[in-house]
Amino acid sequence: MNFLKDELIFVPLGGAGEIGMNVNLYHYKSDWLMIDLGISFSDETTPGVDIILPDIRFAEEQKVNLRGIILSHAHEDHFGAIPYLWDKLQVPIYGTAFTLALLRRKLAEAKLPEKIPLHEIKYNVDYNFGALTVEFVALSHSIPDPAALIIKTDKGQILHTGDWKLDETPMLGGKTDVARLKQIGDEGVIALIGDSTNAMVAGRTPSEAVARKGLTDVIANAQQTVAITCFASNVARIDSIVAAAKANNRHVCVVGRALHRAISAARDTGYLKDLPDFVSEADAGLMPRENLVIICTGSQGEARAALAKIANGMHENIKLNSGDTVIYSSRQIPGNENAIAKVQNQLLRQKIKIVTDEDAPVHVSGHPARDELIDLYNLVRPKIAIPVHGTARHLEAHAKLAVSCQVSQTLIPENGDVIKFSSSNANKVDSIQVSQFTHESGNVVDLQSDMLRSRRQMLWNGSVSVSILLDQMGGLMQAPAVSQDGVCIIEEESDYLADISMLVDTQMEKANTKILIDDSAIETMLIGKVKSATKSRFRIRPKVHMHVIRIAG
Numbered sequence: 001m002n003f004l005k006d007e008l009i010f011v012p013l014g015g016a017g018e019i020g021m022n023v024n025l026y027h028y029k030s031d032w033l034m035i036d037l038g039i040s041f042s043d044e045t046t047p048g049v050d051i052i053l054p055d056i057r058f059a060e061e062q063k064v065n066l067r068g069i070i071l072s073h074a075h076e077d078h079f080g081a082i083p084y085l086w087d088k089l090q091v092p093i094y095g096t097a098f099t100l101a102l103l104r105r106k107l108a109e110a111k112l113p114e115k116i117p118l119h120e121i122k123y124n125v126d127y128n129f130g131a132l133t134v135e136f137v138a139l140s141h142s143i144p145d146p147a148a149l150i151i152k153t154d155k156g157q158i159l160h161t162g163d164w165k166l167d168e169t170p171m172l173g174g175k176t177d178v179a180r181l182k183q184i185g186d187e188g189v190i191a192l193i194g195d196s197t198n199a200m201v202a203g204r205t206p207s208e209a210v211a212r213k214g215l216t217d218v219i220a221n222a223q224q225t226v227a228i229t230c231f232a233s234n235v236a237r238i239d240s241i242v243a244a245a246k247a248n249n250r251h252v253c254v255v256g257r258a259l260h261r262a263i264s265a266a267r268d269t270g271y272l273k274d275l276p277d278f279v280s281e282a283d284a285g286l287m288p289r290e291n292l293v294i295i296c297t298g299s300q301g302e303a304r305a306a307l308a309k310i311a312n313g314m315h316e317n318i319k320l321n322s323g324d325t326v327i328y329s330s331r332q333i334p335g336n337e338n339a340i341a342k343v344q345n346q347l348l349r350q351k352i353k354i355v356t357d358e359d360a361p362v363h364v365s366g367h368p369a370r371d372e373l374i375d376l377y378n379l380v381r382p383k384i385a386i387p388v389h390g391t392a393r394h395l396e397a398h399a400k401l402a403v404s405c406q407v408s409q410t411l412i413p414e415n416g417d418v419i420k421f422s423s424s425n426a427n428k429v430d431s432i433q434v435s436q437f438t439h440e441s442g443n444v445v446d447l448q449s450d451m452l453r454s455r456r457q458m459l460w461n462g463s464v465s466v467s468i469l470l471d472q473m474g475g476l477m478q479a480p481a482v483s484q485d486g487v488c489i490i491e492e493e494s495d496y497l498a499d500i501s502m503l504v505d506t507q508m509e510k511a512n513t514k515i516l517i518d519d520s521a522i523e524t525m526l527i528g529k530v531k532s533a534t535k536s537r538f539r540i541r542p543k544v545h546m547h548v549i550r551i552a553g
């Protein structure tokens, strides 16, 4: 991409056309910067895989000119890939105090060496990365210390919003710095590249104060123990839950490692300073049941998190009883619905009451709804809008809204697009092929690798194993041995295996000498025959394993 070496360029490697896995590259005059390095979580299309990692091979190619990774905030979809992928880039990481405090704890738990250089960034200060200068602007979101980035060059400036909302009463942390956003609008902004999560939601996202009141009211009406699950990093929500418990004369017990990690990072960076002492897990069972609120991890149905263990009675300290209440103070991340429903069904069978944000205002989003987006466009007045952080439908809705705000150009990007800016417009000039990866026993593995394709094929189609024993000329020395897993029901198994054995026998009889002396030619021929016979019988294409054993002499 030598022809672009002096140009101002934006390349989203993740997060464009999807919610999750945000990775963005900016370039100017040979200097590159990476904004965020997030993960996604797997769904039913990626069985056997926990997390999905972005494809950063293009960034690796630019490594010598990559000046750093700047983290907009500490959500997994913005910084979760650092423990897996930093080693491939080995550049300094920059972020606000809370972002780095949480990252340090995650890196320590992953037993990663302390060699990763972390640098704290303050709001409204210019930091130079070669030809690119970055200023952080304060926002409100569902985590402490989030930032929008002003990317400044001698060609003009770009606002990269990160995740944000306008919250007049965020309850913890600062408000969105509306004055600075207006000021940069006055200075002139080439492009706004921003959050589309709630671009299809009318009105304004309610304030954290609404969730705090909702939680207080639900707890007031509960007769027995209340367990509340939320995202661990939502420190304002933890503060709201503690305040709601206090208003109802209840003590709080915190359950789940990620919550303790977030609370410790928050305290280290000046938040949650005057919390009451928590009840320990061991003492929770000794408390009067009507005087207890439990905050626990597991809002997404994660099998290893506290709530799933509590629901199936496997938690060593915490038990819920009939008549208790579980509040989901969180949204369902798309793809997690089934896992969440499984936990909720277990709770309901024990006559435990469930309250979600559909029943009461116990959760508010951290992202801007349409009226807030309109406010932002009126403040910043960019020439170009580039919606990111959303699926195609979100990006489309965001782009249309930007047009209604008199933005003269909108450009909907896809991951891998190379977008070049002039001082007044943006054009897609190239695109990079991007894949998706995962982490498998210490290795970063392509989701399209042979190993993971085989795993998916076996899961969806089953597998057949055929072993044949041959003499030197390719004659069968005994009947082929065949077995199957997940291909047919037990009543049909012996018929099916006998037919496959016969098929292999017949094909070996028919094969010419050229094939019979070549093990791999035999394998290829028989795999094809077994697959098509199985497909015409059961309409599935199983993974076929062939073992050719040739007896010497």
Ligand SMILES: [Zn+2]
Binding pocket: 073, 075, 078, 141, 163, 366
């Ligand atoms: Zn976020």
